[in-house]
Amino acid sequence: MKIFIDPGHGGSSVGASYKGRKEQDDTLRLALKVKELLGTQKGVEVRLSRETDTNPSITKRCSQANKWGANYFLSIHRNAANKAGSASGNEIWVVRKANEKTQYKASVILASLCKTDSLKNRGVKLGAPSYDNFGVNSGTTMASALLEVGFINNEKDNRVFDEKFDEIALAIAKGIMEAHSKEFVSPEAVRGDADGDGKLTEKDALLALKMAVGHEKKDMSADVNNDGKITPEDAAEILKKSAK
Numbered sequence: 001m002k003i004f005i006d007p008g009h010g011g012s013s014v015g016a017s018y019k020g021r022k023e024q025d026d027t028l029r030l031a032l033k034v035k036e037l038l039g040t041q042k043g044v045e046v047r048l049s050r051e052t053d054t055n056p057s058i059t060k061r062c063s064q065a066n067k068w069g070a071n072y073f074l075s076i077h078r079n080a081a082n083k084a085g086s087a088s089g090n091e092i093w094v095v096r097k098a099n100e101k102t103q104y105k106a107s108v109i110l111a112s113l114c115k116t117d118s119l120k121n122r123g124v125k126l127g128a129p130s131y132d133n134f135g136v137n138s139g140t141t142m143a144s145a146l147l148e149v150g151f152i153n154n155e156k157d158n159r160v161f162d163e164k165f166d167e168i169a170l171a172i173a174k175g176i177m178e179a180h181s182k183e184f185v186s187p188e189a190v191r192g193d194a195d196g197d198g199k200l201t202e203k204d205a206l207l208a209l210k211m212a213v214g215h216e217k218k219d220m221s222a223d224v225n226n227d228g229k230i231t232p233e234d235a236a237e238i239l240k241k242s243a244k
């Protein structure tokens with residue numbers, strides 16, 4: 001699965017700004033973190049439209065993703081209200097004629113973010129605020145969305161952005177995986193730790209065996225040999241490891 005992340009603005013395009021804080025910096029920092037997290041996932045390739053403070057044209061951002069054959073395109077931005085402090089929360093934009101699948105994917109990513117940062121869910125929106133479509137949504141050939149992560153001219157939204165930065169990045173990465181019916185496997189997870197308590201014990205082996213035969217809901221952290229499925233071999237491997 002190829003995921004293309006587009007950090008909004010950059011270079012001469014500052015985006016919105018507030019008290020010295022620039023949208024172009026927030027979007028790049030967040031996109032780099034999301035890339036790092038998604039990069040830990042098996043079978044997932046990630047590319048960014050920019051990795052430094054540059055401003056590729058909208059056409060360039062789209063053509064990079066189109067040529068690469070990305071499966072999903074997510075542009076990351078921060079919102080701004082006309083009057084500082086008057087609006088708060090997250091929203092996501094899809095092309096005006098978006099099909100149900102594209103809208104669904106956007107809603108999953110947005111829900112994952114809102115659950116984590118506890119800011120208002122402002123919904124999946126069609127088109128663009130004052131014109132037909134955002135160029136990144138109309139110029140891409142795959143499902144795409146433009147995510148507005150809080151308002152840059154809202155003190156609370158900025159505080160949440162900074163304090164929960166890693167969790168927000170993780171929520172977006174998880175949301176992207178979930179939107180494609182894939183589970184995000186925590187990179188810190190101990191391989192084989194089926195019950196997720198941070199250590200390998202006989203209990204994990206038993207749980208993995210139950211998962212292998214379908215008596216328990218599969219959790220891919222039990223996939224100790226990392227072959228993409230849970231089998232009795234994983235259970236045996238966990239048992240061996242837990243004895244050490």
Ligand SMILES: [Zn+2]
Nearest residue numbers: 008015077078
């Ligand atoms: Zn923007």
